[in-house]
Amino acid sequence: NAGVTQTPKFQVLKTGQSMTLQCAQDMNHEYMSWYRQDPGMGLRLIHYSVGAGITDQGEVPNGYNVSRSTTEDFPLRLLSAAPSQTSVYFCASREGGGYKTQYFGPGTRLLVL
Amino acid sequence: AQKITQTQPGMFVQEKEAVTLDCTYDTSDPSYGLFWYKQPSSGEMIFLIYQGSYDQQNATEGRYSLNFQKARKSANLVISASQLGDSAMYFCAMREGSGAGGGNKLTFGTGTQLKVEL
Numbered sequence: 001n002a003g004v005t006q007t008p009k010f011q012v013l014k015t016g017q018s019m020t021l022q023c024a025q026d027m028n029h030e031y032m033s034w035y036r037q038d039p040g041m042g043l044r045l046i047h048y049s050v051g052a053g054i055t056d057q058g059e060v061p062n063g064y065n066v067s068r069s070t071t072e073d074f075p076l077r078l079l080s081a082a083p084s085q086t087s088v089y090f091c092a093s094r095e096g097g098g099y100k101t102q103y104f105g106p107g108t109r110l111l112v113l
Numbered sequence: 114a115q116k117i118t119q120t121q122p123g124m125f126v127q128e129k130e131a132v133t134l135d136c137t138y139d140t141s142d143p144s145y146g147l148f149w150y151k152q153p154s155s156g157e158m159i160f161l162i163y164q165g166s167y168d169q170q171n172a173t174e175g176r177y178s179l180n181f182q183k184a185r186k187s188a189n190l191v192i193s194a195s196q197l198g199d200s201a202m203y204f205c206a207m208r209e210g211s212g213a214g215g216g217n218k219l220t221f222g223t224g225t226q227l228k229v230e231l
Contacts, residue, residue, distance in 0.1 A: 033218075040223055042117075042223045044221075045219070048218070090158060092158075104158035107156050
């Protein structure tokens with residue numbers, strides 16, 4: 001049971017490049033989310049999914065796309081990277097129903113030059 | 114208005130002493146959940162403790178307890194018998210909303226950096 005895994009751990013992009021941050025969980029959780037963490041601002045929700053085929057926007061969705069074709073995977077796509085997207089990205093998952101604990105992946109550190 | 118406020122950017126505590134990390138929240142929803150996470154220097158987010166808005170008793174998990182004062186809208190984390198390994202950033206978070214979904218968004222505070230000293 002690996003929990004929530006994220007790849008890559010670290011990535012450097014040039015402005016305008018696109019890339020996909022991978023997230024997978026093996027706990028059969030319905031809910032998956034992407035957060036970004038910036039200094040002094042805590043974590044902010046980018047996008048989330050309540051099940052395969054269902055996604056919705058969070059607090060800061062601009063510049064990011066998501067899809068959920070399977071229960072296990074929830075990739076985050078940066079369409080055209082900007083320096084403002086330099087951040088640490090966390091994927092999280094939890095069971096459905098009530099206030100279940102959210103489990104976080106190890107994070108991906110992204111630097112956009 | 115900030116939904117979650119952590120007013121202590123940094124705290125120091127002596128090893129084996131207890132420490133309280135403050136968290137106040139703002140919501141008009143009667144149903145909500147409060148969480149504390151620990152983030153060590155390695156970067157991962159580690160769940161510590163959870164308190165539901167309808168829970169009658171304060172939550173406890175080992176050396177962690179949550180001092181829940183609903184009328185004051187505060188949910189302070191108390192760490193007893195501090196250890197060097199407790200040095201980390203601590204985040205308070207809230208999920209609002211009722212029903213099976215319980216809301217999908219965790220709103221985080223800005224965190225408190227705790228340093229445990231010998």
